[in-house]
Amino acid sequence: MNMGVGVNHVLKPFNYEEIIAVMSIFTRPVLQINLDNLVANYKKLREIASPAVAAAVVKDNAYGLGAEMVAETLYNKADCRNFFVAHAVEGERIAPLAPAAKIFVLQGIGDDSLALFEKYKLIPVIASPEMLQFWKEHEIKGIKPVIQVETGLNRLGFRLEDLEKLNAGELNMFSFVLSHLACADEKDHFMNQHQLDNFNFIRQQYFPKLPATLSASDGAFLGADFCCDMVRLGAAMYGINTAPYRLNQMQNIITVKAPVLQIANLPKGDFVGYSATYRAATNRRIAIVSIGYGDGLPRSLSNVGKVFFNVCGKWNEARIIGRVSMDNVICDVTCIDNLQVGDWGYLVFDEYTLDEIARDAGTISYEVLSRLGKNPRFVREILPAK
Amino acid sequence: MNMGVGVNHVLKPFNYEEIIAVMSIFTRPVLQINLDNLVANYKKLREIASPAVAAAVVKDNAYGLGAEMVAETLYNKADCRNFFVAHAVEGERIAPLAPAAKIFVLQGIGDDSLALFEKYKLIPVIASPEMLQFWKEHEIKGIKPVIQVETGLNRLGFRLEDLEKLNAGELNMFSFVLSHLACADEKDHFMNQHQLDNFNFIRQQYFPKLPATLSASDGAFLGADFCCDMVRLGAAMYGINTAPYRLNQMQNIITVKAPVLQIANLPKGDFVGYSATYRAATNRRIAIVSIGYGDGLPRSLSNVGKVFFNVCGKWNEARIIGRVSMDNVICDVTCIDNLQVGDWGYLVFDEYTLDEIARDAGTISYEVLSRLGKNPRFVREILPAK
Known part of the structure; x- marks a missing residue:
């Protein structure tokens, strides 16, 4: 023994x-x-995506690892100032640890979470006409939401037919326009260019002056066109190879x-x-x-x-x-x-x-x-x- | 909307x-x-297994549902007095809520958990000669461990060759003999009788006076021979059909x-x-x-x-x-x-x-x-x- x-x-x-x-x-x-490797991964990705802003995705409890610990580390050791969570209750956990950061909430806002948005100045990602209506009825002063638009994933986001119905005032309510790639882990997948084209069309047509974010960490490897003004770093930061067509550049x-x-x-x-x-x-x-x-x-x-x-x-x-x-x-x-x-x-x-x-x-x-x-x-x- | x-x-x-x-x-x-259905399931299973004692398995945080809540409910609403957990840290969580209950720890005891066993009077299930040796070096007064024996699952448990080496003093250290069935969700699987025969042989040969537990909730449906002195109710109590050869008798x-x-x-x-x-x-x-x-x-x-x-x-x-x-x-x-x-x-x-x-x-x-x-x-x- x-x-x-x-x-x-x-x-x-x-x-x-x-x-x-x-x-x-x-x-x-x-x-x-290994938080040291986490920080190294974040910094390397930030360099790859530069000059785009490098936001960190800490939803799902930082992919299970502990949202507080991960957010606090990136905030203090790597000066990360933009975080994405899925739900407001996740934003609540990290907000006190990253006081000067912007925290974006991907699943958006509802009756449930209004108080949390107000208290922690969380920024909702608004993905449907219904949620926009809800926002207009409950608008929180000092917060400019993000609009999510659909470019090919067919998940959350305003469709073209929804965007056409927005008036000038509504189109000006937002601070960022966001979409999400379906196949960015396959470098040559036709969907990548297809979604980028759709995204650029929507930007030009509806949000010509708005900063934009299209890519998660897989998209960050596809080049500057895909990085836009901000990338949302998740999986690769946690060591996952989101560009499996080549050897992993990230550390476990x-x-x-x-x-x-x-x-x-x-x-x-x-x-x-x-x-x-x-x-x-x-x-x-x-x-x-x-x-x-x-x-x-x-x-x-x-x-x-x-x-x-x-x-x-x-x-x-x-x-x-x-x-x-x-x-x-x-x-x-x-x-x-x-x-x-x-x-x-x-x-x-x-x-x-x-x-x-x-x-x-x-x-x-x-x-x-x-x-x-x-x-x-x-x-x-x-x-x-x- | x-x-x-x-x-x-x-x-x-x-x-x-x-x-x-x-x-x-x-x-x-x-x-x-639905804790009402949980209690109903437990009581129905207890009836099926009677006169065997009906222990409740609350390992893995009560299969994810919340060990404290489940243990407290079964203790107070159904007079359950025997609980099984996998790790001592799980026993620690429920011990204060079930003060008169016996709590058995399936993964056994190590240097890590000694203090918890002592503090909460947890009962280790000892499954290997090495762990028995450890127990003898760290024996806790007032606790009689359970011995797990291998009958066909080929997981944790003393093999025949291990049992042969135990002396009379060692054979008398235990309060219960335990084994576990591999195929009890298939009523007519040859392994069921095979394991029961092995278990009975070991009991007669080495532990003729010791109470015994062989079955989890799937085995409880196989009849009195399989229920022995105690059944360990887990999955079926949580509503899972552990006897899928017939309609589920449990409530969701x-x-x-x-x-x-x-x-x-x-x-x-x-x-x-x-x-x-x-x-x-x-x-x-x-x-x-x-x-x-x-x-x-x-x-x-x-x-x-x-x-x-x-x-x-x-x-x-x-x-x-x-x-x-x-x-x-x-x-x-x-x-x-x-x-x-x-x-x-x-x-x-x-x-x-x-x-x-x-x-x-x-x-x-x-x-x-x-x-x-x-x-x-x-x-x-x-x-x-x-």
Whole structure:
């Protein structure tokens, strides 16, 4: 037994958010967040998008990582002064930490959130004639909303037929015109130019003097035309490769690991996990690792995903066998010598990033990140930004 | 525009956890939890499993719904006195609310959690020789742990080769012997009898006098042999059909709904959503609904899932088109007359339960429930137990 091994792993590179972590990493999974890399990613993207303003997207609790922590870091360590959230309740969380920043609310405004908009001077993104009507009935002094226009994604936004009905006074109510790209992660997708053309047409026709924002972090890689006056940096800032047609230029910011609770022999002919979806064709050796879909690990990694172990300084790869269960995964460690109870299995790290685990899970990195961060059972270890 | 419609929907059946909910349900999704049905499910399962003791499984934050609320309700309204959690930190949350209850910790004990076990008198489930060794070195007076034995799932648990090495003193350290079924949701699966035989052999051989627990809520439907002295009720209590070979005997306990933010025309030939995975072959009408994978809706519902709308007392079904995005889904409402901005789209309700949405998403209800409950952006509405 070697329950102590893990402790050293943990103590080395990280400062602790929770004091309990010092002696505690034997049954709970661990989520490490590298804020230094987050800031580096933000700065690199800002350079790429320059001279466009670099706004940070911290919706969905900063893709699960903690909106307060991320917003405060970008505000203080990188002078970010523009943030996007989805809901006003998310703006409420970060407003006190970024007092001089503009906070834009993508899902807009309703009866529910009026008070929050007023209190924190949040800026609604208005995407439909109905919401514009609502805004006119409840206008908040000193706030100029953003108008979202539809250019091809067919999600939220004013359609041409809606814009035609706006009068001069309404067209002058806004501080920004916004749209969103559908296929910006594919450099040569016809939709990119198509949406840019639509956006430019709408700008010229209806908002010739208004600053504009079209691109999220995938669009930022498509060139200055797409960056307009402001880019909205989300996924790439969190380390995701939003330009998958070339090697990732971003740094990984999260590590997910979990302790080995048990190592056991799996005799030939035995089954593994729920519904007995794996059967050992030969004698195997298995490790039970203390993380499951309850911790945000996609269950679609069943019989497909990988767990990595660093034994004596050498990385080893083990395949998940059987179904991922709520609190555990089982993996085949037959070929890994010297693995011990208490060692760490890595689910996400610099060499197997969110993009890779998402591909193996049959989804996108955004969804994996958004899930992982929401698990309250993680011991969270934060490497602060310098 | 009809942003007020939703309010009536919300006010009718539910009391409010958050006062803000009264005027707030226009941009945020809503999660309703029916604790009355939870208690009814628990009592029905207890009857089915009787005379076995009915323990409640509240791990993973009570499958996402809120461990404190669920444990307190079962403790006070249904006299539940035995709870299972995965991690000691989960036990810590419920212990003060269920002072006379036994709380079993399935992932066991480590250096991390020793203090919590001591403080709250939590009972570790010990699943490996290494953890037993750890326990012997750190034994807490007044606590008799549970031993988990492996019978066919090949997850956590003492193997026969491990049991053979235990001496008489070690065999007498425990208060309960526990195992877990792999295929209990399939009534006639060969693994059920196989695991029961293995369990009975181990009990006779090593723990002839010890009370035993083998079944979770799926096993509870397999008969008295499988119920032993205690069943561990989880999924079925939360309304999931763990006996899918017959109609669900449980009541649905959750409703998930989100407001329509916009209704728009989708012209023939237009694409919808990220990566343009849906193209309109004919003119359509679409609704944008304010919920996405950031709220726990599986992204695998892209182009597959359903949203339901109650218009003028009649339920309508709409198909999700394009990809589910982080904050929104788009659905085809061409055939739904009189739908308005502000109306509610239902993602989970009594007629389209967790089991159905999970099937459409290509996963199990457990995973869907575990994800949905973790979204902090939901307005949570709780129907208390009588």
